[in-house]
Amino acid sequence: GAGVSQSPSNKVTEKGKDVELRCDPISGHTALYWYRQRLGQGLEFLIYFQGNSAPDKSGLPSDRFSAERTGESVSTLTIQRTQQEDSAVYLCASNQGLGAFFGQGTRLTVV
Amino acid sequence: KQEVTQIPAALSVPEGENLVLNCSFTDSAIYNLQWFRQDPGKGLTSLLLIQSSQREQTSGRLNASLDKSSGRSTLYIAASQPGDSATYLCAVSPVYNQGGKLIFGQGTELSVKP
Numbered sequence: 001g002a003g004v005s006q007s008p009s010n011k012v013t014e015k016g017k018d019v020e021l022r023c024d025p026i027s028g029h030t031a032l033y034w035y036r037q038r039l040g041q042g043l044e045f046l047i048y049f050q051g052n053s054a055p056d057k058s059g060l061p062s063d064r065f066s067a068e069r070t071g072e073s074v075s076t077l078t079i080q081r082t083q084q085e086d087s088a089v090y091l092c093a094s095n096q097g098l099g100a101f102f103g104q105g106t107r108l109t110v111v
Numbered sequence: 112k113q114e115v116t117q118i119p120a121a122l123s124v125p126e127g128e129n130l131v132l133n134c135s136f137t138d139s140a141i142y143n144l145q146w147f148r149q150d151p152g153k154g155l156t157s158l159l160l161i162q163s164s165q166r167e168q169t170s171g172r173l174n175a176s177l178d179k180s181s182g183r184s185t186l187y188i189a190a191s192q193p194g195d196s197a198t199y200l201c202a203v204s205p206v207y208n209q210g211g212k213l214i215f216g217q218g219t220e221l222s223v224k225p
Contacts, residue, residue, distance in 0.1 A: 033212065043200070043215045056212060091154055093213075099145050099160035100202075100213055104153060 002026075004103035006092050012109045013082055021077040021106045025094030032075050033100070034067055038088045046090075049075065082110045113138040115203055117216035124191055125224050132186040132219045134201035139179050142204040145213070146175050146186050149198045158199075159186070163206070191223045 005024040013019050025032050034046040045059035049069045060066070064083075069075040079086055087110045093100040114137045124130050134144070143162045147155040159168045159175040161184065167176040174187040184201055198220045202213040 035215075042217045045212060045214070048212045093155075099143070099157050101157055102147075102155040 004092055004094050004101055006090075006103035006106050008106060009104065010107045010109075012111060015084060015110055016081055018078065018080045019082055019108065021079075021090050021092075021108070023075045023077070023092030023094075023103060025073070025075070025092070026096070026101055028072070029094035029096045029101075030072050031095040031100075032069055033093050033095075034075070034077050035091045035093070036088045037091060037105075043091065046077070079108075082108075084110050086110050113141075113203060113205060113214045115201060115214050115216040117199075117201060117219050119219060120217065121220040121222075123222040123224065126191060126193060128191050128223075129187070129189050130191055130221070132188070132199050132201075132221070134184040134186070134216055136182045136184075136203050136214075138205070139182050140206045141179065142206045144175075144177055144184050144201060144203050146173075146184075147200045147202065149200060149218070151197075155200065188221075191221075193223045193225050196221055196223050 007022045030051040032049045035043045036046055037043050047067045048056040064080045067077045089105040089107050091102055091105045093102040116135045118133045141163055145160045146158040148158055149155050159170055161168050161177040172189040177184045198218040200215055200218045202215045
């Protein structure tokens with residue numbers, strides 16, 4: 001596609017439920033990252049995929065968070081047993097050596 | 112551990128002024144540096160990418176410079192307009208990842224008054 005696409009754009013969920021966020025990177029981009037941005041805060045790195053290499057999961061805040069990517073295509077970020085502190089905008093980006101391009105994000109609200 | 116700092120945190124200028132935003136990083140072993148713009152409630156828009164071998168990049172009224180040895184980058188905005196109001200973020204990629212994980216500064220919130 002023309003850009004990085006994320007879905008849904010907004011998600012409201014009840015505390016304790018699981019959520020799945022989706023990211024469609026730019027076609028041909030081997031690198032893909034997930035970041036989190038809490039209200040009024042900076043970007044917090046979550047996870048990075050590069051081709052078929054083992055992902056860099058060093059930013060995942062707890063074992064409730066996981067992410068998958070099939071080859072060089074779609075990635076999903078799953079948050080299990082959501083907590084109110086998980087409320088944030090989740091941003092995805094892809095890269096092919098010429099700079100990172102971000103999607104519009106998924107705004108997650110846990111009530 | 113790489114740390115990225117942006118100064119000032121906020122800046123308010125009258126329309127038409129030229130301005131400079133600053134970004135500093137602690138580890139000079141970077142692959143590239145990228146400047147982004149973020150409008151409220153939106154994602155990030157890439158403005159300029161400077162590879163580690165480059166000194167500057169220009170796009171329209173924007174000019175970004177890179178001094179790797181001193182760990183500094185500046186974003187120069189000429190003839191500022193109210194539409195330039197946004198948060199500006201710089202991010203570096205560590206050399207070992209070759210364009211991978213981006214490490215962001217906290218951003219400079221720019222307000223251009225008509």
